[in-house]
Amino acid sequence: MSSTQEGIGAAHASSRSAILDLIRAAGTVSRVELTRVSGLTGATVSTVVRRLIDDGLVVEVGRAESTGGKPRMLLELDPYARFAVGVHLDHAGITYVIANLGGSVVARWRRPGAGSDDPREVVARIAAEIRATVARTGVAPERILGLGVVSPGPIAASTGMTLTPPVMQAWTEFPLAAALEEAVGLPVLLDNDATAAAIGEYWSGGVPTGSAFAALYMGTGIGAGILVDGTVYRGTSSNAGEVGHICVALDGPVCWCGSAGCVEALAGPAAVVAQAREQGFELAGRGVSEDFAQIARAAARGEADAMALLERSAQYLAVAAQTLANVLDLAHVVLTGPSFAIAGSLYLPVIQERLSRSFFARGSHGVRVAISSHAPEAAALGAAALVLQAELAPRRRGTRMVLEPAEVVAPA
16 A cells, blocks of 8 residues: 555544544534534535444434524444453452443443452453453344453553552463453453543543543552543553642651652552551441542541541542642543542542642633443443544544533534
8 A cells, every 4th residue: 555545544534533423522513513623524424424434333313403404414323333341350359331322331340359269260240241242232242342341450461460569460470461362352452540541531521621630549549540632641661640649748657559659659549548547437348449449438427537547548639639630731620439429528629629729720721520321330431432532533633623512502
């Protein structure tokens, strides 16, 4: 293929991705609006839309009210045209999601975590769970685009986890993607849980297009996923956003990452649980997640000692959020992940207050903090969205197309 042909092919792929992403973001939109906001010619938009309709990805859903001329035909994604499976792999639990093209959850379920089990046994278990649930939900296997798998900590695309918490040492350098592709029979994408959660928030419509936002993720650890104009900021090795490992105390406790005084070591769920035990709390001892949930419930009931523990944790998380917002000039911060699903209402006012008071660019704009509506299964939903975005609407660096809500024509 000549360089000219390659350029034309890339342009077509880019136009298709751009149009599909704009339809997804708008919900319902006409070809005229797509032409205006995309900067593409009307002929190109019409050609791309026709191909998307032929592929079953987009449907015409009636006409808008007439404003004097011929009523405009409205377009929507067909959410059931394609599906993706997402898996959040953690030592505390494995969360599964099947999501449709629109980012809605078709099925969700949770099973015991990886713990100290052999990775090969866990992979076999994951494959069996996916096969059984796909059969039970009636999703046609040929409509499943792939499998997204996310986990805590640094990820290498070729091997998987390269640096793991102590309880998951067996996964270090384990060829996770290859093992799962062979076991499940689907293409596999790997990412870290925080980045995936941010993609899921964007894909499911929780964040407006054209904004800079971060998903502050707290499960058993702390991280962040960053999107700018709908494009993920990954860094050199796809491990950007590790705010849990910002040093906030030079003489602080040693962290599992090898540093000391990290936000996670001082204020993550495991640290909160350890501090509670030191203060004499009677905890069930069923794992960090459940013990942290017990402390959060006590704080929600107004128990002073529990409230003080979470207030201290929230202050450190607020510093992490402020650092992220200052460096990236964020407009939105979304709190997500299982621990924020449990305790987010206790953390949100502390984080919002600090950003309102101390965010560097507050004279120009504020930073809105919200709790994700998908917080409990955010990483697994994001893993599925990772596949949907990669297959159907890959974003090129530097692409910026903003669809203002006022420009969307309402359904007739």
